Amino acid sequence: MKNLAKQISIYFSILVLLVANSPLATAQIVEKNLKKHISYLSSDKMKGRGTGSKEVSKAADYIEKHFKKYNLAPKGEQGFRQTFTAKVRRVIVQDSIRQADNVIGFLDNQAPYTIVIGAHYDHLGTGHQGSSKDSLGVGKIHNGADDNSSGVAGLLELARIYATNDVVEPFNFLFIGFGAEELGLVGSRYFTEHPTIPLESIQWMLNMDMIGRYNPDNGLAIIGYGTSSKFPAIFEGITSDIRFNLSKDGNGGSDQTSFYKKNIPVLFFHTGGHDDYHKPTDDEDKINYPAMISILELEKKVLDNSMKQDKMDFQWTN
Template sequence: MKTKSTFYFCIALSLLFLAPIRSAWAQINQDNLKKHIYYLADDKMKGRATGSKEVKKAAKYIEKHFKKYGLAPKGEKGYRQSFTAKVRRVVVPDSLRPADNIIGYLDNGAPQTIVVGAHYDHLGHGTFGGSRDTLHIGEIHNGADDNASGVAGLLELARHYATNEEKEPFNFLFIAFGAEELGLLGSKYWTENPTIPLENIHWMLNMDMIGRYNPDNGLAVIGYGTSSKFPAIFKDITSDIKFNLSKDGNGGSDQTSFYKKDIPVLFFHTGGHDDYHKTGDDPEKIDYKAMQSILQLEIDVLNNSMKQDKMDFQWTN
């Protein structure tokens, strides 16, 4: 017959073995990154052009995972914030196109919120402007790096913070932006029609093209100068990848919309490459191991930022 002390010892021992399994589940997972990118950048998704049925499938995929991770809807209708996007670079008969931001909220009951974002649209067949592949206009531009990689990062960070069994001292708002390729339209729309008060935002992290790490150049971390708190946040951070800190808050991606609203930002970006906005931006060319390191670096930055009081904002130009 087991004694009471033996019983409690067995429970403690079982919890000891269970704890690492749970915490490991919350770690960044290369297989998940690969699954997301191969889905979003498959030929069947036809380049996820704004207004297409394929970009709507991508939106449903993101929404499904937000639900799976237990994020609360924080759009204007469930997870969705709908708006109209206009094609301006070229003349097309369907210049006005429906678009959606997909928004999930991790509510930790905190007064301040960190926004994590990435755009999920791409160029479709390259027929509405933006393609650098002039010999292959009309062919599918899969956009594995731009920006299925950022969406995969968004989903993994959402999963990490939703399943790490910790209640952080900040809330998280995860936003998959629509119509970025038409001129940052999704992030512009959200910052003009925010679903949480802008004054309650601690800062914003954006991921756009984080899948083609080049060790010669390193990872660009743009926006370091947008708050006086970033030097303290980065002070003791190390990584197995090289990263370079840049002060400017402006740039060709969605963090710019937040910067223009006096919100501190960081933009993670592995740089341009020969397949940028071309038909060769495919999933097999992504460096999934480096992506895992980039996301771990982002977690370290996010965690350090939660040790700071409300972030102040600084203009960088």
């Protein structure tokens, strides 16, 4: 009887390992991964990830570490990095010119076209670079759990899924952590002016900025629906357990705007403003993880449907 119990235990352990490493398992959004990423990036030790700080450099290292873990190819200008300078303009500071980096990883499926997935990883630091919405917030750490540790967590989780699903997709993927977004979309604009892949090879761009504070009264905003005539077909039949609203305009206060201005179809996923926006109170314990999982599952449906399309056209929306 002891031997039988031992054999059953061994078989069960093998089954658990097989399930955990199966394509089905790797294709699922994992909450503990999202929590790990957001908890690290928005911890007090990261001091708000202000552009030019050693902490924002650590955030870039963290993204690069995971891109390497998922065996993405470096697609920056020096390895995974694309370095540029950004200027603080909203306030007067001595160190107004600061170095920043885009962190870029490529999933090469030997396809002619590429889907870009992006999220910015910088935030306001301790409020000295401007943009704090707290009149007494300068000098306090702005952790930016929602803005935009949530988007980076989504970026890394989608990178993990598509890089480890044992499927050769009909499109390549370019995953980008943008720097200096809070100083005026500087990183994404720099990339589109100095692309590391031909812009004409980009199928479309998905941007995540603040996807962690879903409010069912407002729903999830998906901005850019009108930037290609193919999006209605892509969204046809897609359902979700969260409410989402489609908006046609390609412009908006985040990094997809830089791609839209280069005639590239875009979608921007955003759960909307809240009382903690650009304040020291934007902390990890307020993140709605179940809703984040639903948002990323919705994004994956959109991504998968988009790969059934031929090269997408572009449409101006204003």
